[in-house]
Amino acid sequence: MTEIAEDHRVFLFLQGPHGPFFNQLGKMLRLAGAEVWRVGFNAGDRAFWFHPQTYIPYRGTTADWPETFQSLIEEKGVTDIVLYGDTRPIHAQALEEAKARGITVHVFEEGYMRPYWVSYERGGSNGNSRLMDMTIPQMQAALEQSDIEAPLPPGHWGDMRQHIFYGALYHWFVMFRNGDYSNFRPHRSLPVTKEFRLYFKRLLLMPFLSADRLIATL
Secondary structure, three states, X not given: OOOOOOOOOEEEEOXXXXXXXXXXXXXXXXHOOOEEEEEEOOHHHHHOOOOHHHEEEOOOOOOOHHHHHHHHHHHHOOOEEEEXXXXXXXXXXXXXXXXXXXXXXXXXXXXXXXXXXXXXXXXXXXXXXXXXXXXXXXXXXXXXXXXXXXXXXXXXXXXXXXXXXXXXXXXXXXXXXXXXXXXXXXXXXXXXXXXXXXXXXHHHHHHHHHHHHHHHHO
């Protein structure tokens, strides 16, 4: 196992949201002095990670992933894992092993009630969130102990065009550039080709929908 200083953090990124968000987060962690690695499971993952020296392609099966993950933890001296959604099979397997080893788990997920694009929790989200073991009064009491002021919600949810564009581009790479990842299986039941068509259709219709909304507000 790699020997690391007690205060040295080694982050291992797994699958993230479509687009450059995980790449940007990894860059910020490196600037803060952390060591950062990324495991990619398909060509879409690879396309949005712009630091090839730290990219680790996984071309095996889901069944073989736990053993590979254990090896990566020991080889890199991983202290933290970062992932988007904790229920997809490869993430659930990694989360179980990480918790058994005392590794910090950072989970991003689509925002609750969609107040923002993503939420962040440690250990798990949704049904695996630590909030599931707390009552509303306990949550309120915990917030009162924090001296950090909660920011006001933004005036709008963000640029839907980017969300749709990155989704379409990600699935394009999975459809047409995935030859090196023949064992990859998506975690959703919806076929990749159908998901790509949905994103592409939304992208084409967006100018018309935007014009329709503009007319409706006049």
